[in-house]
Amino acid sequence: xxxxxxxxxxxxxxIVRGRKDRKLWLSxxxxxxxxxxxxxxxxxxxxxxxxxxxxxLSLKQCTKSENEKEEM
Numbered sequence: 001x002x003x004x005x006x007x008x009x010x011x012x013x014x015i016v017r018g019r020k021d022r023k024l025w026l027s028x029x030x031x032x033x034x035x036x037x038x039x040x041x042x043x044x045x046x047x048x049x050x051x052x053x054x055x056x057l058s059l060k061q062c063t064k065s066e067n068e069k070e071e072m
Contacts (some may be wrong), residue, residue, distance in 0.1 A: 015030040
């Protein structure tokens with residue numbers, strides 16, 4: 001067995017280690033890009049989540065027909 005240096009990536013997850021801060025960050029960016037590509041959503045509009053507090057969802061915003069569901 002030999003030492004292969006600190007791991008930087010595993011299962012398409014990027015691993016970043018902050019030794020000073022004693023923190024570890026995992027990034028799923030490559031996986032997310034693969035999923036977006038698979039479902040033809042690479043050029044879709046982005047939004048940060050969760051919604052801001054002033055966004056309210058109501059029954060008026062629900063889809064009312066099969067055509068509207070397909071559009072979504």
